[in-house]
Amino acid sequence: MSGSIYLDHNATTQAAPEVVAEMVAAMQRAWANPSSTHAPGQAAKRLLADARSRVANFLGAQASEVVFTSGATEANHMAVLGALAGSRGRLRRRLVLSSVEHPGLLALAQRLADEGVPVDRIRVDTQGRLDMDHARTLIRDDVSLVSVMGANNETGVCLPVAALAELAHAHGAWLHVDATQLAGKVALSFAASGADLMSVSAHKFAGPKGVGALLVRKGLPLVPLIAGRQERHRRGGTENLPGIAGFAAACELAGATLAADIERTRGLRERLEQGLLRGLPGAHLYGAQAERLPNTACLRFGELAAEPVLARLERAGVIASSGAACSAGGTQPSHVLLAMGESAEQARSGVRFSLGPDTTTADIDAALDAIQRALLPLLDPQPLAA
Ligand code: PMP
Numbered sequence: 001m002s003g004s005i006y007l008d009h010n011a012t013t014q015a016a017p018e019v020v021a022e023m024v025a026a027m028q029r030a031w032a033n034p035s036s037t038h039a040p041g042q043a044a045k046r047l048l049a050d051a052r053s054r055v056a057n058f059l060g061a062q063a064s065e066v067v068f069t070s071g072a073t074e075a076n077h078m079a080v081l082g083a084l085a086g087s088r089g090r091l092r093r094r095l096v097l098s099s100v101e102h103p104g105l106l107a108l109a110q111r112l113a114d115e116g117v118p119v120d121r122i123r124v125d126t127q128g129r130l131d132m133d134h135a136r137t138l139i140r141d142d143v144s145l146v147s148v149m150g151a152n153n154e155t156g157v158c159l160p161v162a163a164l165a166e167l168a169h170a171h172g173a174w175l176h177v178d179a180t181q182l183a184g185k186v187a188l189s190f191a192a193s194g195a196d197l198m199s200v201s202a203h204k205f206a207g208p209k210g211v212g213a214l215l216v217r218k219g220l221p222l223v224p225l226i227a228g229r230q231e232r233h234r235r236g237g238t239e240n241l242p243g244i245a246g247f248a249a250a251c252e253l254a255g256a257t258l259a260a261d262i263e264r265t266r267g268l269r270e271r272l273e274q275g276l277l278r279g280l281p282g283a284h285l286y287g288a289q290a291e292r293l294p295n296t297a298c299l300r301f302g303e304l305a306a307e308p309v310l311a312r313l314e315r316a317g318v319i320a321s322s323g324a325a326c327s328a329g330g331t332q333p334s335h336v337l338l339a340m341g342e343s344a345e346q347a348r349s350g351v352r353f354s355l356g357p358d359t360t361t362a363d364i365d366a367a368l369d370a371i372q373r374a375l376l377p378l379l380d381p382q383p384l385a386a
Contacts, residue, residue, distance in 0.1 A: 005363045007353040007363075008321045009355060009356035010352065012203050013204060015203075015208050016253055018249050019246040019250050023208060023246040030047040034048045047241060052066050066215060067214045070212070071203070071209070072212045076105045077104075078225040079145070079147065079176040079199060080108060080145060082224065082225055083223075092141070092172065093142070094140075096143050096145070097120075098121060098148045098159060100335070102153060122134050125341075128157035136167065141172060146168040146174070147177075149179075151182050151186075151292075152181070152336060153181050165195055169194075174196040195217075197220070198215040202247035224236070269355055271368075275364075275368040276368065277299075281379050282303075285299050295355040298323070298351070302379055306348060310351065313370070318371055334347045334350050337350050
């Protein structure tokens, strides 16, 4: 990838050197089982407690509210299945999500629906904003859990967490927020959010893959997904201590520079968007009028399918991605863009550029130049004759 400009930070990020160093140190010096009562075990236990405090501090949670998991997919499963298990057999068993959730969560919801759990999806508008009027009709007293993402991974459009917390709580339901794309990109406080449950993942902000957390509001009687004694009986299995140490390091690094990163990244993203909209006829920016993550720009270029566009961009030295999933049966349109009212053709055309704290002005200018040279020959600058 050397020489390429990496604009796919919403997919994953490279672990920071400080993160790698803490992981190696944990493996070398705290390799014992943190549940063991002997001295090496107690040293590992202290490292785990220290990492838990650092993660909690960054996310505005209490240390006791942090349950370490293998990432956000597991945390999402834990929240949904744990909430429904607690209310099984009672009248409160409906699940409400948004129509733009992460594919892993949507697949789980589909499985539950097939098993007979009532599941509803809240609509979004053409900008990707959640339809709160629709939410008000769906969130009633039979709802167990409302589960929404804090920000969409494809478009960066933010969802109204505080308003949903109020609505869910007014009907006795819990709110779970998949904050995977918020953490490390915007200021985030579990305590202030009003959410009862929140998923995060370390690899989206310079931490390692395969580790994350579910934040569980103090006292919430969540049924564990994986039984066992660890994590105060909330998630069994020997803790991934190297991963957790790396997660804590990533939290601290992000916390130190977040405020400055937000402003700088937003400026660079606007520079990229303006350049693309001005320079490429037919370029369309998704969620332009919505509140969005500072680092994410999702566009289509006329109705050019994303797949060949991305291949051209990569050859030109720019790495981006698409929300459309490739499968053996061909490219599937993005469910997010379909939910925003796009046609199947348009929903196969979305290209996402996601910046990171290491993205520079020179990167953006070079990317703009490369993208224009790669795509201009494909786009007809002349409007079609009537
Ligand atoms: N939720 C969202 C919104 C995501 O963007 C992702 C990662 N693409 C996930 C969940 C899954 O996270 P993980 O890779 O930690 O399982």
